[in-house]
Amino acid sequence: MKVRMLVHGAILGAFCLGFGIVLAVLDRVTADDIAARALEDRQNSLSQVLAGVGQDNNPAVDTVVVKNAEEREVVAYRARLQGKVTGVAYEIYGSGYAGEIRLMMGVDADGQVLGVRALAHHETPGLGDKIEEKKSDWIRRFTGRSLLDPLPERWKVKKDGGSFDQFAGATITPRAVVAAVRAGLEFFAAHKARLTETN
């Protein structure tokens, strides 16, 4: 009986070892490609939210880590022209209808929004997903805005007395995104010196 148990253990162990080796090898083989794809994805989303500013560096590798108001570490990507920061992009977070909404926003050195894009969310398909750029142009209306345009008390959806349209059937999602963008602008204002420092 003891011997039989050892045999079973050895068989299971051998399979674990074999597949462990196969997976370790494949992980090695694919690691560089996967890292390259992840970098491409990041450059892609950065180029969308940093469009319109002059830059001669690669923002995806020019980063600084700053803690936001909720003590969460935020990686900021910086576009530079001749060493001077022309734009900063970073992730912002909204609390949506079905969990967290992750967005990437870019601002220029004066604190004007260059662009906002949704990265990941779990909002209702057909309602809340209009924050995606490919579903609706709603997300583009932040471009050019700043903390002075509109004034802070108007940084809300229209239903709450602010200046931003909600979309039909969904209020919670746009409310969360507007609040996240506003928090993103306040984050930039609070850490402007650190975010735009010249190396």
Next chain:
Amino acid sequence: MANAYVKIARDGLWDNNGVFSMLLGMCPTMAMTTSATNGFGMGLATAAVMAASSLLVAAARNAITQEVRIPVFILIVAAMVTLVDLAMNAWMHELYKVLGLFIPLIVSNCLPLARLEAFAAKAPIVPALVDGLCMGIGFTIALTAIGAVREIAGSGTLFADASLLLGPSFRFMELRLLPADRGVLMMILPPGGFLVTGFLVVVKRLLDLRAGKEIQMSGAHAVA
């Protein structure tokens, strides 16, 4: 011998279809059929995992003792899923962005495990491979059909974003059948998945009845 393969193929594709007859793998079936393209992609990934793991289990069936077979099967399915996940992320990245979140779900799909236990563990390599492949293709057909019905009713499109999955030359498949915003939203929400799956199970049984076949209930019991 050829007859045996025809039987395996018929079983996998229609008679004993994983979704419509055995009602296995309901988790990815509900989660991934919000559009025909999503269902098709999820089906293909599952088919690849099923073919590979059936082949491996059949090849190693004499080395696996009865007592440890379940952990070994789960290990093999999980390893195949991880292989597909890594390979897709590295070399089919556009597809991975569409399906990536759902690839790990294949591990929790009981259809591959059921076929390993019911078929591959007792069969030679070639029939096991054919069975895994045909069951996987049957799963793909079922998911694509459910996805198509839900997508037409819910969003008014058919095969939207197929070019992301299959390449730009398949853009001709992307149809808009109803004007935008005219769909019944519920169909792409979870209740729609249950409703459409239920209706399509009924449709399949009616077709079988009309063809004079006895309705097969054996599959679910044989493997449960």
